[in-house]
Amino acid sequence: MAAHPERMPAVRYTAFGPAATTLELVDLPVPAPGHGELLVEVKASGVNPHDTKKRSGWLGVPLPEGGVVPHSDGAGVVVAVGDGVPASRIGERVFLVGVGPENGTCARYAVAPATNAFPLPATLSFEQGASVGIPAFTGYFAVLHAGPVAGRTVLIHGGAGCVGRCAVELARYGGARVIATVSSPHKGAIARDAGxxxxxxxxxxxxxxxxxxxxxxxxxDLVVDVDFGANCAVDAATVAENGRVASYSSTSDRTPTLDYYAFALKGVTLHFVQGGKMPPEVRREGGRLIAALLRDGRLVPDVASVHTMRAAPAAHEEMEGGRTIGNIVVAIDP
Structure with missing residues (x-):
């Protein structure tokens, strides 16, 4: 660690509430990688809805005593490794998924399990790399982890959103017939372009x-749902017998009422997807495929806006506004 600074700029919150009053730019010690971990000099940090829900207190999870450096996604360069990680990884350009929960990527340096860092092709910017993690892995977990979709029909709600677009691309890659729902002609064009x-x-x-x-x-055969509380009746009506509904959020209603027999009489499997809670084998298999698709240009991150670290509150507010189409990124101060 002698070759690296001892302290670093980071964004942190120590209380739940609005972004403007909770997110602050602070000076923190540079963390050291432990066994099975690596240290990444972060160049860009991705903002996801989960990050803003956690910061606001909406998720209802406890706040750690020392506060939280937000964001689970990011991209940068490996600068050090812990025990059990080959030194050959130093110098790799990587994208990260599922970092945290207390010390995320909105800092100049972040420690991550080596298994959560994947190669970022030289053709992609760090901002694009920071946009891959949770959206792509959630899409993979929802669409492909349960088996092949070739020749099957996949309905994807919100097909122009960050996760939805990845799900469309992955379902099309898998050989499915893809139906996407959107809320505007512009979003319809995005979903069509995705496949x-x-x-x-x-x-x-x-x-x-x-x-x-x-x-x-x-x-x-498969319904991928962006808002289970809003769409569960449509899901029950559209899913095939012995089909699967994979839902990764329920923002409109965190405690939706479920018509049990509307699903049960069809023998439907309900899968509540969390991109940051994948079993290791799913993350490993998904990472290999996602990295390959990124390299081949078949999975293309869409960066909508880039904010400075000092403007991190504005990035969270933009995410909470729900009007941005594409990924929101915080560029990390050098």
Missing amino acids: AHHVLDYRNDDVAGAVAEITGGRGA
Whole structure:
């Protein structure tokens, strides 16, 4: 560690509440990697809805005594390794997924398990790399971890969102027939560019009727849901017998009422997906595929905005505003 600074700039919060009053730029010690870990000089830090929900207190998780450096996604360069990690990893450009929970990537240096750091192709910027983690791994966990989707129908709610677009790309890669729902023509164009065969405007179209028509009445083998509380009735109506619903959020209602038999009588599997809570083998397999697709240009991160560390509150507010299409990134001060 002698070659690296002893202290670093970092964004931290020590209380729950609005971004403008809780996020502060502070000076913290540079962490040291432990067994199985590596130290990354972070160049860019990705903001996800989970980060803002955690900071606001919405998730209801306890606040650690020393506060939280936010964000679980990031990209940078490996500068040191702990015991059990080959020194050959030093100098690698990497993207990170699931770092934390207390010391995230919104700092000049971050420690991460070596298994959570994946090669970032030279063709992608660090800002793009910071946009990969949770969106791509959530999409992978929802779409591909349970088996092949070739020849099957996948319905993806919110197909223009960060996770939704990745899910569309991964489902199309897997050989599925992809139906995406969106809320505007502009978002429809994004979903089509990502590979959706059919695009439905959920504000104006009869989604259940359209899915029935597209599938000859069978329904979707897999439904990927961005907001279970808002969509569970549509999910029950559109999912096929013995199909699966993979939901990764329920922002509109954190305690939705579930019509049990609407799903049970179809033999449906409900999968509540957390991109940061994948079993190690899923993260390992997903990482290999995602890195390969990034390298081949078949998975393309879309950076919508980049903020400075001092403007991290504005990045959180932009995420909470819900109007941005694409990934929101904080550039880390050199």
